[in-house]
Amino acid sequence: MSAGQLELNPGLLLRLERMSLAAKRRIRGNMQGKRSSKQLGASLEFADYRLYSPGDDIRRFDWGAYARTGKPFIKQFMDEQELRVHLYVDCSRSMDFGGGGAGSEQARASKFLYARQLAACIGYIALSGYDRVGVRLFGERIERELPLLRGKGSMPRLLGFLAEAETVPRGDLAQAVMRPGAVPRQPGMSWVFSDFLYESGVEESLGFLHAAGQEVVVVHILSEEEMNPKLSGDLRLIDSESGAGKEVAVTGRVLRDYRAAVHQYSQGLKRFCHERNMAYMLLTTGTPVEDAVQRSLRENGLLL
Numbered sequence: 184m185s186a187g188q189l190e191l192n193p194g195l196l197l198r199l200e201r202m203s204l205a206a207k208r209r210i211r212g213n214m215q216g217k218r219s220s221k222q223l224g225a226s227l228e229f230a231d232y233r234l235y236s237p238g239d240d241i242r243r244f245d246w247g248a249y250a251r252t253g254k255p256f257i258k259q260f261m262d263e264q265e266l267r268v269h270l271y272v273d274c275s276r277s278m279d280f281g282g283g284g285a286g287s288e289q290a291r292a293s294k295f296l297y298a299r300q301l302a303a304c305i306g307y308i309a310l311s312g313y314d315r316v317g318v319r320l321f322g323e324r325i326e327r328e329l330p331l332l333r334g335k336g337s338m339p340r341l342l343g344f345l346a347e348a349e350t351v352p353r354g355d356l357a358q359a360v361m362r363p364g365a366v367p368r369q370p371g372m373s374w375v376f377s378d379f380l381y382e383s384g385v386e387e388s389l390g391f392l393h394a395a396g397q398e399v400v401v402v403h404i405l406s407e408e409e410m411n412p413k414l415s416g417d418l419r420l421i422d423s424e425s426g427a428g429k430e431v432a433v434t435g436r437v438l439r440d441y442r443a444a445v446h447q448y449s450q451g452l453k454r455f456c457h458e459r460n461m462a463y464m465l466l467t468t469g470t471p472v473e474d475a476v477q478r479s480l481r482e483n484g485l486l487l
Contacts, residue, residue, distance in 0.1 A: 188346040189300050190292070195473050196307055196338075202476075203312045203487045204305070206266055206372055207398055207460075232256045266314040267331065267371030269397070270302045272345070274320040275354020276423045277380050281406025281468045294404050297468045298376035299345040301402060304476045305374055306341045308486065310334060317367075318344055321359035322351035353424045357384025361391050370396035378404055379452060386455050399461040400485060403449060407469040410445065412438065 235244060235255035243257040278295040292300070306316045310332065318329040318341065329344045356377065359365060361384075367373065373392050379385050379401075392399050414433045421428045431437065449465050456463035462485055466475050480486045 189303055199308050200311045202308050205484055205487050231259045268309040268314050268316045269367050269373040270318045271375045272298050272302050272320050273377035274350050275322045276350050276352055279350040292468050294378055294406055298404055300472045303345050320348050323353050323355045324359050325365050326351055356381050356388045360388040366395045373397040374400045376402045401456050401463045403465045405467050407467055410467050
């Protein structure tokens with residue numbers, strides 16, 4: 184499986200190898216990695232001294248401290264372990280929107296394709312940094328799941344899983360996430376890629392992930408048509424998931440009120456995330472994935 188099936192530039196993946204995910208907390212994983220851990224181990228980062236006990240590694244004996252105090256101390260060091268990265272990708276039908284723009288290929292990407300492209304980039308950065316990566320596609324439940332992978336050799340499997348993903352008729356973030364087995368058992372980092380077009384349950388779901396020991400990164404994806412609709416006249420607008428329709432006379436005032444409502448909603452979600460130490464990022468499908476990853480995510484401190 185190649186990056187081309189997700190319309191990703193192969194050259195971008197090579198540049199992503201030089202990046203890493205910025206985790207705020209020390210890691211508590213199960214396998215050796217490259218991130219500072221809460222546990223003692225064998226890295227070069229000094230942690231503390233303790234008295235020597237028979238069987239300790241003599242190479243850690245501090246002869247200088249013994250000469251000064253007359254007591255046998257050994258040095259302890261912090262361990263380096265892997266980060267568990269979980270990618271939640273919204274596959275509800277509302278994500279299969281957008282991509283009607285003319286010009287560049289990126290302008291023709293739907294929100295669903297855009298979310299999968301971003302997830303692939305984040306996954307590749309994590310795999311390149313000896314972290315573990317898993318993917319969950321969610322609608323009203325976890326529709327499909329890719330178990331945790333490790334190493335760059337797993338990238339074709341990750342790309343194949345994302346390339347074969349399809350949308351489902353309806354979505355409900357709360358029902359999908361707030362159920363047994365949907366949340367990682369061990370602490371880690373969870374990225375949620377969604378348009379967050381739900382009537383309720385968004386804040387509760389993100390709070391649930393946070394309470395489960397996850398460092399949550401919210402990637403809010405909207406299309407250019409949703410941000411700046413170019414509509415006018417008497418129209419019947421149909422909900423892509425429920426099928427419900429509504430007659431609307433679209434005027435300049437209606438469009439201004441709509442844009443104000445979108446801004447208010449995104450700012451409210453951003454404020455909620457920041458108050459709970461979650462990362463929030465609003466991206467539109469008109470922003471090339473390359474710029475979103477290399478510029479926007481880095482400027483927001485999510486990538487190093």
